[in-house]
Amino acid sequence: MDRLLGTRQTGGLAAAICFAAALGRVAAMAGGATLPADAVLAPQTFGITLPAQAVDKSLKPVRLTPSEQAGIALGAVPEVRLQPIDRDAVLKEDARNERSGMTKALRFAVARDVRLADANGNWYDAGGGARLWVGDVVSSAALGIRLHFKGVHLPEGAELAVYPVVDPSGAGGTLKNGFPGFDRAVERYQGSEAQAERADFWTGTLSGERVRVEYLAPADTGPGLPFAVDSLQHLYLDPVAKLAKSLIQQKDDAGPCHNDVTCFPEWADQARAVAGLGIIVAGGSEFCTGQLLNDQSGDFTPYFLTAHHCLSTQKDATNSEFFWFYQTDTCNGTPPSLDSVPHSTGGTLVSTGAGSDYTLMMVEGALPDGLFWSGWTAAAVANGTDAAGIHHPEADFKRISFGFKDESSACPSASFDRISWTDGVTEPGSSGSGIFRTDTHQLFGQLLGGPSFCGANAADLFDCYGAFAATYKQIKNPLRRGWDDASEPNNTCAQARVVGTGTIKNRVVKILDPDWYKIKVKPGKTVTVRVNFANANGDVDLDLFGAACGGNPLATSRTTNNQEIVEWTNRTGQQAFFSWKVYLASDTRNYYNLTVSIR
Numbered sequence: 001m002d003r004l005l006g007t008r009q010t011g012g013l014a015a016a017i018c019f020a021a022a023l024g025r026v027a028a029m030a031g032g033a034t035l036p037a038d039a040v041l042a043p044q045t046f047g048i049t050l051p052a053q054a055v056d057k058s059l060k061p062v063r064l065t066p067s068e069q070a071g072i073a074l075g076a077v078p079e080v081r082l083q084p085i086d087r088d089a090v091l092k093e094d095a096r097n098e099r100s101g102m103t104k105a106l107r108f109a110v111a112r113d114v115r116l117a118d119a120n121g122n123w124y125d126a127g128g129g130a131r132l133w134v135g136d137v138v139s140s141a142a143l144g145i146r147l148h149f150k151g152v153h154l155p156e157g158a159e160l161a162v163y164p165v166v167d168p169s170g171a172g173g174t175l176k177n178g179f180p181g182f183d184r185a186v187e188r189y190q191g192s193e194a195q196a197e198r199a200d201f202w203t204g205t206l207s208g209e210r211v212r213v214e215y216l217a218p219a220d221t222g223p224g225l226p227f228a229v230d231s232l233q234h235l236y237l238d239p240v241a242k243l244a245k246s247l248i249q250q251k252d253d254a255g256p257c258h259n260d261v262t263c264f265p266e267w268a269d270q271a272r273a274v275a276g277l278g279i280i281v282a283g284g285s286e287f288c289t290g291q292l293l294n295d296q297s298g299d300f301t302p303y304f305l306t307a308h309h310c311l312s313t314q315k316d317a318t319n320s321e322f323f324w325f326y327q328t329d330t331c332n333g334t335p336p337s338l339d340s341v342p343h344s345t346g347g348t349l350v351s352t353g354a355g356s357d358y359t360l361m362m363v364e365g366a367l368p369d370g371l372f373w374s375g376w377t378a379a380a381v382a383n384g385t386d387a388a389g390i391h392h393p394e395a396d397f398k399r400i401s402f403g404f405k406d407e408s409s410a411c412p413s414a415s416f417d418r419i420s421w422t423d424g425v426t427e428p429g430s431s432g433s434g435i436f437r438t439d440t441h442q443l444f445g446q447l448l449g450g451p452s453f454c455g456a457n458a459a460d461l462f463d464c465y466g467a468f469a470a471t472y473k474q475i476k477n478p479l480r481r482g483w484d485d486a487s488e489p490n491n492t493c494a495q496a497r498v499v500g501t502g503t504i505k506n507r508v509v510k511i512l513d514p515d516w517y518k519i520k521v522k523p524g525k526t527v528t529v530r531v532n533f534a535n536a537n538g539d540v541d542l543d544l545f546g547a548a549c550g551g552n553p554l555a556t557s558r559t560t561n562n563q564e565i566v567e568w569t570n571r572t573g574q575q576a577f578f579s580w581k582v583y584l585a586s587d588t589r590n591y592y593n594l595t596v597s598i599r
Contacts, residue, residue: 042378042472043479044375045295045296045298045375045442045479047269047372047374048375049269049272049370049372050369050371051511063188066161067132072124077121077135077136078121078122079138079210082114082139085112085234085236094106104427104431105307105429106237106395106428107237107281108235108284108286108287109236109278109284110284110285111232111234111280111282111285112231112232115229116137116213116229118224130218134212134213139232140209141236142208143209143236143238144208145164145209146203146204146285146321147211147232148202148229148232148233149201149202149229150199150227151228152189152200153226154226156218158215158226160213160214160215161189161215162214163206164211187206187536202280204343233285237395257425257454258401258427259400259423261398262329262330262333263331267388270436270441271400273292273372273374274291274390274434275324275326276322276326276392277306277321278323279319288310288431289391289433291306291374291434292305293305293374293479294373294374295481298373299510300373300588300589302363302588303350303360303361303478303479307431307446308357308466310359311361314348316349317347320361321344322347322365324342324368325370327397335397344363344365345365347362347365348361350362353474356468357466358471367587374434376472379444380467381467384404386438387419387436387437387444388402388436389436389447389463391429393428394427394429401423401425403420403423406419408464410462410464416448417435417464417465417466418464418465419465425452425461425463426452432446432447434447435447443468444465446466447463447466448466450462450464484513485508487517491513491516496579498517500596501597504595507582507594508589508591508592509582509583509589511584511588515582517596518580519598520576521575522570523575526569527568529542529594530594530595530597531557531565532562534590535560535561537590537591538584538586539560539584539586540582540590542556542558542580542583543556543583544556544566544580546576547578553581555568558585
């Protein structure tokens with residue numbers, strides 16, 4: 001399917017022609033889906049806020065880069081440098097695409113080939129037989145960079161760190177956390193069971209034109225690098241400056257163009273559910289919008305709704321990047337830069353379809369605190385119902401637009417709702433954003449597209465949204481419950497799952513829902529419990545108790561690595577049960593593998 005969302009047009013007739021062509025293509029796929037008629041019985045939820053977690057993350061040790069851990073002063077590091085892109089030519093191409101109505105998903109990065117291999121860096125002695133390799137990638141004048149790693153097979157105990165460089169001389173150190181409590185500026189990949197299958201992957205966006213790669217090779221590993229870097233995404237668009245320029249050009253248009261969502265505190269919760277979405281596409285990256293959805297169990301499974309034309313494959317989901325809290329702190333205040341807000345990387349595709357242009361996925365990367373899960377209604381929404389859309393126009397900071405559900409014959413089928421705007425519009429970058437009832441603040445659709453833009457003629461001040469009433473039929477099963485494993489229920493000591501020695505794979509631990517296990521140990525024997533996971537997707541900790549489970553744990557493992565291990569010897573003089581708790585120190589959920597041995 002073409003990436004629909006017709007973008008900003010220069011005139012009402014051109015907009016109508018381009019949008020009509022897009023609607024024809026969507027209508028052919030829509031299959032004449034009908035909406036539920038019984039609004040009273042239609043399933044629904046209301047929004048929930050992620051509660052503060054009891055674990056004090058400030059007590060976690062500061063995570064150093066491998067060179068800092070080894071006490072190596074890097075100095076000047078070899079680099080692979082790409083010359084600046086022809087930014088003016090790229091922006092002109094983007095402008096032509098917007099005028100032609102090709103997309104309402106916005107390009108904000110271009111793909112570039114690059115080669116970073118063993119010969120492009122330096123090796124250092126890291127002590128104890130370990131070795132450290134370091135090399136830089138520079139894409140001149142980039143606002144940010146994503147690197148693509150291929151053929152990655154890290155040996156056990158190895159570590160790969162990727163981070164932006166503030167001072168290439170090494171004298172000024174490196175950029176650390178971009179925001180408190182969320183280790184995002186330094187991306188880490190460790191040789192472990194949890195990441196053994198990450199043979200090819202994209203990093204998240206790292207700010208600036210220079211990115212450093214460090215590889216720590218443990219003792220007794222072979223020569224060379226167990227990975228290669230073959231391409232990058234060069235972020236060239238400054239959304240804040242771009243939109244400011246466009247607003248100056250349109251200063252004679254009647255009325256405000258966009259509304260800062262922070263100026264409407266009654267929508268503060270829903271705004272905290274909305275995120276910008278970066279997607280790798282042929283030739284670069286595109287920007288859409290989406291939002292977290294609550295499920296009917298209210299268990300904070302990070303379901304995320306966006307548009308099918310933005311993202312429609314598991315590969316897209318795996319490479320996706322989420323930009324949270326990209327909004328002002330005060331009404332019409334200074335907006336943040338895109339690279340300063342919390343990011344998450346990677347998702348799992350749950351369901352997608354062109355019929356109502358939806359994609360539901362689950363965010364896999366770690367989430368920041370303070371997010372909101374949007375409520376929704378599967379009921380058909382009556383014409384005249386007041387509505388609000390929260391979105392990222394032109395990949396800029398969060399805005400809100402107001403309108404009402406209108407007669408929808410201009411949209412592809414009954415699976416789409418027309419929203420006529422009375423205050424604000426949508427722009428490229430708004431694709432996939434939700435439309436909410438103003439009375440209940442429940443989502444009832446996600447943006448397909450339409451002819452609206454700042455300064456549009458009155459006849460073109462509308463957009464079409466995939467109706468959630470149609471989408472719900474395809475995603476009702478995952479929304480009835482959260483995403484968990486076959487060991488449940490085991491979220492209390494009394495419900496601890498009895499296990500034997502060996503490995504249990506793909507367990508799920510969730511916020512407010514720890515996992516408990518227990519095993520019987522003979523006197524004098526030592527039990528070892530190992531949990532392997534990807535810490536970047538949520539920090540998992542491990543506590544071991546006696547049979548009673550009460551009081552202080554007998555042993556703990558609370559690191560920021562990809563593995564937690566505890567062991568304990570039974571000195572009670574008799575056979576006894578020992579229990580342990582697997583729980584989250586941060587984030588909302590994560591997968592792990594559990595290995596138990598007795599010796």
